[in-house]
Amino acid sequence: MEAQKVKSDLVLILDFGSQYTHLITRRIRALSVFSLCISGTSPLKAITDLNPRVIILSGGPHSVHAPDAPVFCDGFIEYVEKNGIHVLGICYGLQLIVQKLGGLVKIGEKQEYGKMNIEVISENSSFFGNWIKGDKQDVWMSHGDEVSKLPDGFKVVAVSQQGAVAAIENPSRKFYGLQYHPEVTHSPQGIKTLRYFLFDVCGINADWNMEDVLNEEIKVIKETVGTDDHVICALSGGVDSTVAATLVHRAIGDRLHCIFVDNGLLRYKEQERVMSTFKEHLHLPVTCVDATEQFLSKMKGVADPETKRKIIGKEFICIFDEFAQELEKKLGKKPVYLVQGTLYPDVIESCPPPGSGRNHSHTIKSHHNVGGLPKDMKLKLIEPLKLLFKDEVRALGKILDIPEGFLKRHPFPGPGLAVRVLGDVTEGNHLEILRQVDEIFIQSIKDAGLYDEIWQAFAVFLGILSVGVQGDQRTHSHVVSLRAVTSQDGMTADWYRFDSEFLDQVSRKITNNVRGVNRVTLDITSKPPSTIEWE
Known part of the structure; x- marks a missing residue:
């Protein structure tokens, strides 16, 4: 737009x-x-x-x-x-x-x-x-x-x-x-x-609404892509990329080719759940690529969060380029555009070049789909949501008839669990431990009827060991932290006040069911001074 x-x-x-x-x-x-x-x-x-x-x-x-x-x-x-x-x-x-x-x-x-x-x-x-x-x-x-x-x-x-x-x-x-x-x-x-x-x-007219945004975006996309070019869309399974894909699909139809990449950094059973939604409810043409080995091999030994984000951004683009080459063989014409669900807060936090609005502020973190993109990327970007906040994207998705349950999904970072496992994500069984902990936490929130009250909730693998007692034996196992925040747009956030009974039950479920975890902590920090994600 x-x-x-x-x-x-x-x-x-x-x-x-x-x-x-x-x-x-x-x-x-x-x-x-x-x-x-x-x-x-x-x-x-x-x-x-x-x-x-x-x-x-x-x-x-x-x-x-x-x-x-x-x-x-x-x-x-x-x-x-x-x-x-x-x-x-x-x-x-x-x-x-x-x-x-x-x-x-x-x-x-x-x-x-x-x-x-x-x-x-x-x-x-x-x-x-x-x-x-x-x-x-x-x-x-x-x-x-x-x-x-x-x-x-x-x-x-x-x-x-x-x-x-x-x-x-x-x-x-x-x-x-x-x-x-x-x-x-x-x-x-x-x-x-x-x-x-x-x-x-000033006599300003209150005439800006999501219907007009939708119509204007469709017009801009059609003008940008033309009548012959094909477009790739990177689908993550989150609200942003799904709304972006549905919008572009409405604008250009079958010339949109979606790709869902399993980079080995997804949540518990994310691939099968997301692909089912795409096929049965959204009717989007999606190719699933399992690139777990490719991503994790490049992440081995990497602990710095900014380096993680840039590696992931680069590997995503490499896969998109390969996907584009395969489509060229099939279509006889190589796609030249890549759709991404970049939002306004992503642009602001990544501190873009002068003229974008934040060059008097410090970079908070590079988002893999903003600051993490390689300079030599061959595909041209289409970012139809880059001037919108999360709640505006959800309103747009509702107009596009995306199921409400899907639109209410909590945000999930583009780099996935790489920024929720502190340190090297390839060590031990850290990713699998985190998936299990996160699944218990999120399902408990849903069972308690709290999911829609919370902007974002997730678990973090801290990468430290703690002494504990389990089964009358001394353990030296991992520590995880639970994070849940309330927010309107993700730019500021406050920690969610769970009652003590809920926290007690969740902690017991995690330590009783996830082998390798003997201590559960709660993050009670607002944004600022922290960010929502830990890395």
């Missing part, structure tokens, strides 16, 4: 490195408005090509006084004013507006972090709607600098309980600013503020 082809009004977010930037995108999309995030330092042409109705400048970890502080491109002010584009600055974005339009920003005498109360001090604010002078609300602050002098034509709309500027506006120039973060849940009135700003102040 190319943003410039979306007919809906576009809210463009210029990202200056805030940990909350993705939440701005999510909150706006939840209002049925299409939003897209690109780098805050993108060239002017990247912005003009997208033709946004509204531009939001995100927060960031920098000070506007720092010599290397990121700023928007030359000509930005002139462009937005000439075209009547509304601009909202959030936190760092507000300070950037003030500085670039002739105001002053200073190091705050009292830094403001966390929950803070603000008060409206201006009558008839076009930004806060029907708020009146003296109204108060709690918001989430995170800044060290503060505004000391406003640019000409601006007025202060709200101040913090410490007296710092909390909101400013200049309706005639269509510039607005919030020193706090309306996108986080810790600002309870934040979504109302964003809603009023977009609909009442």
Whole structure:
């Protein structure tokens, strides 16, 4: 889905490195408005090509006084004013507006972090709607600098309980600013503020929906592939690749050729379960390739998680190239495109090149289908879901008539169990032990009716030994950890609170039924500071 082809009004977010930037995108999309995030330092042409109705400048970890502080491109002010584009600055974005339009920003005498109360001090604010002078609300602050002098034509709309500027506006120039973060849940009135700003102040239309996304994507795929080319789709058995395959199949029909690769890193009985679903319910043409030996031989002795991901990405592409060669013999024409179910969070976390939206942030991890792809890959990528979050993909899948039970499957990482066995995955019987532990854990969650409450649940093989007592004998066996989180989009997550009785039963089942495990632990860390997967 190319943003410039979306007919809906576009809210463009210029990202200056805030940990909350993705939440701005999510909150706006939840209002049925299409939003897209690109780098805050993108060239002017990247912005003009997208033709946004509204531009939001995100927060960031920098000070506007720092010599290397990121700023928007030359000509930005002139462009937005000439075209009547509304601009909202959030936190760092507000300070950037003030500085670039002739105001002053200073190091705050009292830094403001966390929950803070603000008060409206201006009558008839076009930004806060029907708020009146003296109204108060709690918001989430995170800044060290503060505004000391406003640019000409601006007025202060709200101040913090410490007296710092909390909101400013200049309706005639269509510039607005919030020193706090309306996108986080810790600002309870934040979504109302964003809603009023977009609909009442900016006149944005709430006309973005999954039906339009589907129709636009089908159109783009047809235009990209043409009428003769054939396409390969890598099916993992997960929601993302399945939705991507079904969408492409609807666009080009039998010119799509799906391949399911068993790399030896799958869950318990995954191959037979997934192939049955593809054949009986989705009616997708799928070739199953057992490449267990090929993958595990290349993984032998590898412990570094980034190296694991890159090896797996490379081996997948080699198999796809071989599959393409076989199809060429059969069809008389070699496929030139590869479909993958890459999602927006994958792109964000893999820290793509400038212009993609996150080059002021650190790489979290390379996803095998983003950062792990080899530079000399022969197939061209088609990624129809790369601007969507997981819940949006599920909504799209529902429109495509994919069974609800399949759409509710928990996410499974592309590198599979390679990132859930810490260390060398080829040692001993580690993979099989993990499969059995994971199966018991997931089935117990389903039996307890908790599966749909949890975003993702899985077991991790820790690669350490623990002393235990089993059958009145001393054991020196393996330790596993259980992880379950709740989330909306996978960008942030909190650990799921199981009751103690459930955990007791699961632990007993695992230690009684899985030979080689004598200790079960529970991961109770949120994201951040951790990631959902361990590697």
